[in-house]
Amino acid sequence: MAGIYIHIPYCKQKCNYCNFFSSASGKTKEAFIDALLKEIALQHTYLKDEEINTIYFGGGTPSLLTKDNLDAIFNQLYKYYTINKDAEITLEANPDDLTKEKIIELKNTPVNRFSMGVQSFFKEDLEYLNRIHSSEQAIEAIKRAQDTGFNNITIDLIYGIPGASDQRWNDNLSIAFDLNIPHISSYCLTIEEGTALHHLINKGKAKPVDEEQGIRQFVILMDRMTENNYIHYEISNFCKDGFISIHNSNYWRQKKYLGLGPSAHSFNSHSRQWNTANITKYISSINNEIIPFESEILSTEQQYNEYILTSLRTIWGINKEYLKHHFNKEYNQHFDENIKQFLLFKTIEENATSYYLTRTGKFIADGIAAELFI
Ligand SMILES: C[S@@+](CC[C@H](N)C(=O)[O-])C[C@H]1O[C@@H](n2cnc3c(N)ncnc32)[C@H](O)[C@@H]1O
Ligand code: SF4
Structure with missing residues (x-):
């Protein structure tokens, strides 16, 4: 998919x-x-x-x-x-x-x-x-x-x-x-x-x-x-x-996508790439059979921060199994320690599978994500 x-x-x-x-x-x-x-x-x-x-x-x-x-x-x-x-x-x-x-x-x-x-x-x-x-x-x-x-x-x-x-x-x-x-x-x-x-x-x-x-x-x-x-x-x-x-x-669920056209981004689970944001360069390069893009391999730290930022904003929240499965003990310890304050102040709630924003939390979603980042 x-x-x-x-x-x-x-x-x-x-x-x-x-x-x-x-x-x-x-x-x-x-x-x-x-x-x-x-x-x-x-x-x-x-x-x-x-x-x-x-x-x-x-x-x-x-x-x-x-x-x-x-x-x-x-x-x-x-x-x-x-x-x-x-x-x-x-x-x-x-x-x-x-x-x-x-x-x-x-x-x-x-x-x-x-x-x-x-x-x-x-x-x-x-x-x-x-x-x-x-x-x-x-x-x-x-x-x-x-x-x-x-x-x-x-x-x-x-x-x-x-x-x-x-x-x-x-x-x-x-x-x-x-x-x-x-x-x-x-x-x-x-x-x-x-x-x-x-x-x-x-x-x-x-x-x-x-x-x-x-x-x-x-x-x-x-x-x-x-x-x-x-x-x-x-x-x-x-x-x-x-x-x-x-x-x-x-x-938001980290699925793969291909971006076509100038400035479009693509993601294949491990790396991200983006086409030039210049129409003339895009056309001339493609006409020479070269896709004009730059790319970066996502470090574990980037993958973790991106997961926190995007999943926190959704109704599905941060999935506990996903964290355990994709990130090592150090990342999980960091998360467990930092999530406590938000649970205490009820900007985040948890159920058996995930952590998600409460209504108050929705006003400060980006701030919460920043605190959870590595
Ligand atoms: C790619 S843009 C526009 C798509 C389409 N060309 C249009 O104008 O409706 C997608 C949406 O981002 C929102 N948007 C773009 N710039 C924004 C800004 N500076 N502040 C808030 N919303 C913005 C607008 O609601 C816009 O419809
Ligand atoms: S400049 Fe173009 S893309 Fe941007 S909001 Fe207006 S119509 Fe949409």
Whole structure:
């Protein structure tokens, strides 16, 4: 069981808060698609005949791909990999791309799950974030996708946006619930260094974020999700029963994955590798049959810290057997000594198989992980 991630590095315009790798110029797109098709073939031994149970088109904006682009990519994937017939195949889509024609086209591809970047249903927030679409476009895109038979939909919502009151955040969630969306990913706005928003805030041209607003809105998020029967299965991810993101869960459960396209990361249990985050270099190198990547063998210390960080954030928690099986006595002693304080203060609870965050613990997950690190 393994996953494939495909990075599509193009956007119509850059959102001011985003530091994901993408270009607002589509000039190289067709040359990139040719290179991607070659990379799919060149990398086919990386997962060593594992069956693929998830494919994820991320970006950037994968909904900018044409039907021809997608057909060519899928033909190549099915030619070189063993893909499970029930594989979860997700495509990140921006609401302004999802016209009726586009959704019908996508229905005629193997894509069976949409991840829509809604961020907010309110104009003021979309303007603050420099999003290209309107709230109406987002609502129409969701309804159209549902009417066309896409039931497995997730949306991204951002909280902690300067100027967005708690009431507006509550209203955002109510709109999502009314739309019957089975999976919601929700992140607190982070101001990434080097982004346009970082610059604007530093120059006093955009309202700064307020940490307390972020905490309050996370509380609202958790409460409203519970009231509406969503499972809080990872700090930023909520779903109705049966709608867990298999692809993302596989990352958190240390499963293998192959990343294709510029800036994409791959993991095969022992090492991690990442492609160049430069479209021109990516294309020219692949055209010379060389995959432009760097890699590192993960030390035991890195493997342990990564396991703690990712598993702690999930509903499944840190598995006791996994710790015993994968790490030596020294690591286990370190863990046993350091976990005590969190059990005492009830930020972590345990059951027969695992340690997991309590509601209070969810506010300080990264801090707890840092204390448990080697
Ligand atoms: C790869 S990105 C975007 C995918 C798609 N192109 C879009 O714009 O919707 C995935 C998600 O990360 C979240 N995100 C990106 N940058 C963020 C930031 N600085 N703070 C909070 N959330 C962020 C957004 O919710 C975004 O939808
Ligand atoms: S948030 Fe999405 S659309 Fe906006 S720049 Fe980032 S990847 Fe592109």
